[in-house]
Amino acid sequence: MRPTPAVCGLLIVVLTGCSGGSASQPSDSPEPAAAIVGAAATVVEVVDGDTVVVQIADRTERVRLIGIDTPEATGGFLPVECFGDEASAFTRSLLPADTEVRLTRDVEARDRYDRLLAYVYRAADGLFVNLEIAANGYAEALVIEPNAIHADAFYGAAARARDQGLGLWDACGSADVLLE
Template sequence: MRVGLLTMALLVVGACSSPDLPADGLGTIVEVVDGDTVVVDLAGHRETVRLLGIDTPETVHPDRSVECFGPQASARLRLLLVPGSGVLVTRDVEPRDRYGRLLAYLERLSDGLQVNMALVERGYAATLHIDPNDALRQELAAAESRARAAGLGLWAACGGPHEPLA
């Protein structure tokens, strides 16, 4: 319920954002790029979307080698968001990153799964807080603490994010 209310609040905030951006709303997954980046069709416009509040080990970064648990994180996101699936795309305060990617939280339409949160809860992603985007900061941090304590995913396999692939 709390995340649902937050989603509605973020939609209102997002609707007041820059007019040259596609509005928050319904999208269709075109492609999963890696564990925290997807391509979404928003009203006929393809957008590369970087999932907000999380960071997964690298698999396609031009300046880094593949990191421990990166392939697993990418595979998990591919299972969660298959091409053609519908998502609710919700921005926070800062709409884009330095690479021009749309920054957003994604909710799977088929069942309401909050994708960013699901990746952190199962240890496929660590939290990444970059001001001013902090709508889910506390919830994501709590989920990361639980995943660490339970030794899930990258916390068991690698000891944390950004370790080289052995």
């Protein structure tokens, strides 16, 4: 059975993010063309440095920020890691409860824990939250294929933070000890 022209057109719109153009963009672009067009959401709570809970329309979603990995914080299932509580506090400072955000996704929609995988942008000023966390030394880059639109930006931001001794890179030393 062949898809109708309408279905083909819808697939093109979804895959190109309504841009009408190519599905590829430079990896440091804040607007991934391959992402599903941004969903408006409101932050309910910050779980830890790389996980938030948001309200999208009439449902609540647990969202894992793509491209970064922050140390484990107090209150989680895993042992606390160096700078985990500070990373959580930094994410809370960027995304206090009731903050309006826009979520975009990459190739995969959910992780193995059924969390929505997303790039998070603050609605008020367009701040790319995932990248801001890495750039300030609160996260290591963690790019898991095929979700790699911003891989170069995350690796670059984490490397600059490490080179400048920011955040966890000053407090905890090597990432080999930090995020195993």
